[in-house]
Amino acid sequence: MAGTILYLENVTVDFDGFKAIQNLNSYIEYGELRFLIGPNGAGKTTLLDVICGKTKLTEGRVIFDNTEITRKSEHEIVKMGICRKFQTPSVFNNLTVFENLELAVQKHRGILASLFRNLTAEQAEKINATLENIGLADQAGVKAGSLSHGQKQWLEIGMQLVQDPELLLLDEPVAGMTKKETEKTGQLLREIAKNRSVLVVEHDMEFVRNFAQKVTVMHEGKILCEGTVDKVQSDPKVIEVYLGRGRENVKH
Numbered sequence: 001m002a003g004t005i006l007y008l009e010n011v012t013v014d015f016d017g018f019k020a021i022q023n024l025n026s027y028i029e030y031g032e033l034r035f036l037i038g039p040n041g042a043g044k045t046t047l048l049d050v051i052c053g054k055t056k057l058t059e060g061r062v063i064f065d066n067t068e069i070t071r072k073s074e075h076e077i078v079k080m081g082i083c084r085k086f087q088t089p090s091v092f093n094n095l096t097v098f099e100n101l102e103l104a105v106q107k108h109r110g111i112l113a114s115l116f117r118n119l120t121a122e123q124a125e126k127i128n129a130t131l132e133n134i135g136l137a138d139q140a141g142v143k144a145g146s147l148s149h150g151q152k153q154w155l156e157i158g159m160q161l162v163q164d165p166e167l168l169l170l171d172e173p174v175a176g177m178t179k180k181e182t183e184k185t186g187q188l189l190r191e192i193a194k195n196r197s198v199l200v201v202e203h204d205m206e207f208v209r210n211f212a213q214k215v216t217v218m219h220e221g222k223i224l225c226e227g228t229v230d231k232v233q234s235d236p237k238v239i240e241v242y243l244g245r246g247r248e249n250v251k252h
């Protein structure tokens with residue numbers, strides 16, 4: 001499907017007089033893998049909070065899949081197809097990889113109700129396809145607690161994928177990962193973005209360089225620059241506030 005899936009228009013968030021985001025405009029396409037970067041405090045997390053309905057706008061509007069979601073609740077927004085994976089893994093360590101996905105696919109049920117209810121053929125198929133995608137098919141019966149940090153992150157991405165999001169929001173997915181895990185995560189995100197849109201907040205510039213199609217750079221609540229990796233890397237303002245003087249914020 002071609003076209004714009006997410007419209008962020010004139011987005012402004014005011015926390016008691018402090019503008020964490022100011023008149024921000026940005027558009028994400030169907031099937032796009034977008035990276036959002038910027039120094040600490042730039043407003044990246046606040047922007048994800050706005051998209052998933054956790055933080056309400058002071059001004060502006062958000063349109064997702066042709067519907068305005070500015071005033072919708074978090075719950076309604078999830079149901080419409082926006083899922084978010086936070087930085088810290090929140091898988092159930094005492095359940096197996098399969099059981100974690102089983103819970104996620106039946107997201108509106110409680111743990112016990114989910115585990116004692118048979119999956120539909122479609123749900124089972126979705127879980128098995130996801131296990132292949134996230135590279136954990138051989139670990140399906142393993143307790144999530146015994147997975148490596150990287151595998152836990154992939155499981156958690158899988159827990160979002162079985163909910164069939166149109167737009168997946170990820171907060172620093174490769175933080176703490178080995179080089180090999182980081183590479184595998186990049187390939188996974190590329191694969192996911194073949195059918196969905198993905199917005200990734202990231203500080204790891206090598207990862208951004210290797211996998212970004214388009215990058216949005218934020219600074220002090222505004223967009224500093226937006227475009228290809230080459231464009232943002234050579235932008236003097238970006239070099240000044242992020243890649244240059246703000247080096248302490250960037251993992252190389």
Ligand SMILES: Nc1ncnc2c1ncn2[C@@H]1O[C@H](COP(=O)(O)OP(=O)(O)OP(=O)(O)O)[C@@H](O)[C@H]1O
Nearest residue numbers: 015018019020038039040041042043044045046047
């Ligand atoms: N609930 C809140 N109330 C008041 N100020 C807030 C609130 N949430 C965030 N802020 C402020 O808004 C600014 C943007 O914060 P935000 O967490 O969005 O930045 P960020 O780009 O995600 O930074 P980091 O890379 O450190 O996570 C910061 O100055 C922060 O202190």
